Amino acid sequence: MKINYANGVKNDSIKTSKIKSLGMLFENQINLSNEYYLTNNIANIHKKPTPIQVVKVEYPKRSRAKITEAYYRTASTTDYNGIYKGKYIDFEAKETNSNLFPFKNISIHQINHLLSVNKMGGIAFLIIFFRLFNEVYLLDIKDFSNLKDSGDKSISISKISKLGKKVETGYSPLVNYLKTIDNVYFDTKKEG
Amino acid sequence: MKINYANGVKNDSIKTSKIKSLGMLFENQINLSNEYYLTNNIANIHKKPTPIQVVKVEYPKRSRAKITEAYYRTASTTDYNGIYKGKYIDFEAKETNSNLFPFKNISIHQINHLLSVNKMGGIAFLIIFFRLFNEVYLLDIKDFSNLKDSGDKSISISKISKLGKKVETGYSPLVNYLKTIDNVYFDTKKEG
Numbered sequence: 001m002k003i004n005y006a007n008g009v010k011n012d013s014i015k016t017s018k019i020k021s022l023g024m025l026f027e028n029q030i031n032l033s034n035e036y037y038l039t040n041n042i043a044n045i046h047k048k049p050t051p052i053q054v055v056k057v058e059y060p061k062r063s064r065a066k067i068t069e070a071y072y073r074t075a076s077t078t079d080y081n082g083i084y085k086g087k088y089i090d091f092e093a094k095e096t097n098s099n100l101f102p103f104k105n106i107s108i109h110q111i112n113h114l115l116s117v118n119k120m121g122g123i124a125f126l127i128i129f130f131r132l133f134n135e136v137y138l139l140d141i142k143d144f145s146n147l148k149d150s151g152d153k154s155i156s157i158s159k160i161s162k163l164g165k166k167v168e169t170g171y172s173p174l175v176n177y178l179k180t181i182d183n184v185y186f187d188t189k190k191e192g
Numbered sequence: 193m194k195i196n197y198a199n200g201v202k203n204d205s206i207k208t209s210k211i212k213s214l215g216m217l218f219e220n221q222i223n224l225s226n227e228y229y230l231t232n233n234i235a236n237i238h239k240k241p242t243p244i245q246v247v248k249v250e251y252p253k254r255s256r257a258k259i260t261e262a263y264y265r266t267a268s269t270t271d272y273n274g275i276y277k278g279k280y281i282d283f284e285a286k287e288t289n290s291n292l293f294p295f296k297n298i299s300i301h302q303i304n305h306l307l308s309v310n311k312m313g314g315i316a317f318l319i320i321f322f323r324l325f326n327e328v329y330l331l332d333i334k335d336f337s338n339l340k341d342s343g344d345k346s347i348s349i350s351k352i353s354k355l356g357k358k359v360e361t362g363y364s365p366l367v368n369y370l371k372t373i374d375n376v377y378f379d380t381k382k383e384g
Contacts, residue, residue, distance in 0.1 A: 044308050046269050049243040052259065067244065067262040077238050081273060083282075086313030088275040116236050121278030 026095040026129040030080065033173035037084075043178055045082030045089055051075055077113045084178060085186065088122035090114060095129035100154040103147075111148070114141035123185050127167065127177055130157050138180045139164035218287040218321040222272065225365035229276075235370055237274030237281055243267055269305045276370060277378065280314035282306060287321035292346040295339075303340070306333035315377050319359065319369055322349050330372045331356035 027047070037043040056069035078092040092110055094101065106126070114124040124141040137160045147155055147163070155163075165184050168176040219239070229235040248261035270284040284302055286293065298318070306316040316333040329352045339347055339355070347355075357376050360368040 038308075041308075041311070044305070044312055044314075049241040049265075050246075051241040052244045052246070052262070054242075054244070054262075065264060067264070068260060070244070070246075070259040070262055072257060072259070073241075083280040083309055083312045083314045086280070088278070088280040088314075090275075113236070116230075116233070117275055119233070120236055120275050122236075122275045122280075 026131075027079070027093055029129075029169075029174045030093045030127070030177075033175045033177065034080075034082075036173040037178060043082060043084035043089070045080060045084065047079050048075075048077070048081070074107065074109070076109050078110050084123075084181065087185075088117065088120075089181070090117045090122055090124045091127055093127045093129070095131055097131050099130065099132065099157045101128050101130075101157075101160070102154040103152070111141070111145060115145060118142060123181065125184075127175070128160065128164075133157060134169075135161075136167040136169055136175055136177075137161065137164040138167050138177055138184065140184065218323075219271070219285055221321075221361075221366045222285045222319070222369075225367045225369065226272075226274075228365040229370060235274060235276035235281070237272060237276065239271050240267075240269070240273070266299065266301070268301050270302050276315075276373065279377075280309065280312075281373070282309045282314055282316045283319055285319045285321070287323055289323050291322065291324065291349045293320050293322075293349075293352070294346040295344070303333070303337060307337060310334060315373065319367070320352065320356075325349060326361075327353075328359040328361055328367055328369075329353065329356040330359050330369055330376065332376065 031047055034043075034045045034047070037045060051073040052070050053073050054067050054070045056067070058066045058068050060066060078090055080093065081088070081090040083089065090113075092106060092114070094105055096102075096105070114126075117124040118141050126139050126141065126144055127136060128139065129136045135157065137157075139155075139160055143163050144155075147159075165180050167180045170176065223239055226235075226237045226239070229237060243265040244262050245265050246259050246262045248259070250258045250260050252258060270282055272285065273280070273282040275281065282305075284298060284306070286297055288294075288297070306318075309316040310333050318331050318333065318336055319328060320331065321328045327349065329349075331347075331352055335355050336347075339351075357372050359372045362368065
């Protein structure tokens with residue numbers, strides 16, 4: 001059974017417990033971080049809805065339309081995009097339970113989409129959560145693509161820790177990836 | 193029955209017939225225009241999938257997951273966003289069959305979302321198709337919001353033609369709204 005998180009769901013009990021957050025889907029940690037950014041007028045970044053192909057819809061009297069046959073579709077773009085400091089932001093968030101992230105975990109469509117965004121002047125990257133190590137890394141799509149082209153089948157946490165940038169995790173926001181973006185993509189005075 | 197257009201569907205017979213295009217859902221005209229922009233490396237702008245809340249999923253043996261109960265959800269953001277000339281673009285596309293566009297046709301969530309994007313330095317607007325007149329207009333979200341705040345219930349085509357900017361329609365792309373964006377938001381030499 002696929003677990004479906006409603007968009008914008010408030011879950012303060014999860015928010016306030018770091019222990020619990022480790023068991024939370026990484027995607028949901030990013031969603032809560034985005035909520036924090038939006039509420040504080042820092043950035044406007046959202047998860048796109050999962051693409052679903054609807055085949056059959058019923059219209060029961062006195063109630064809302066009910067979809068009775070539908071299928072998940074492959075996403076042609078990434079899960080997340082939005083605006084931060086006037087710049088277009090686009091990324092995919094992934095997690096792995098080992099010390100390796102296999103390249104096949106991201107579709108070629110998504111990589112090409114991110115490369116296109118990069119070419120057009122947007123900020124395009126991957127955020128990868130190594131659950132075993134409780135470490136999150138941000139890796140620019142160009143670096144990721146170059147590595148993939150080199151012929152390897154996966155990227156190790158030790159390699160990503162050199163090539164990418166570690167993302168601070170904590171309470172609010174849970175995954176502070178915009179701070180990492182400041183360091184990697186913006187000319188900011190060092191804040192640590 | 194709701195008509196569902198698959199993303200990225202190619203329909204050249206529609207593309208090449210302006211007569212037919214008038215009967216096409218406006219949304220689909222925008223989607224085809226975005227395909228044109230993407231193919232020609234002009235912009236990377238996509239329609240977000242319709243948000244659907246999945247309640248029940250079945251996993252028949254030897255076949256893909258089948259969703260057997262789901263419901264349409266209200267969108268918290270807009271239908272379209274992406275990148276053009278390095279800038280974040282966000283808009284909602286609407287159509288009307290009269291000479292008036294009623295403000296209630298756009299949700300307050302969507303207006304607030306567009307105002308937030310505008311505040312953060314993005315390009316945020318509405319594209320409205322007046323089907324009876326076969327005319328398309330682009331209206332900046334600030335202008336739209338000011339009008340709405342003035343107490344009117346709708347905006348007429350004559351008012352929008354003064355306050356907004358007419359969008360050229362033709363063959364490729366069907367709805368050339370990026371040319372309008374050039375005129376409204378970028379310092380470009382006059383191209384007409």
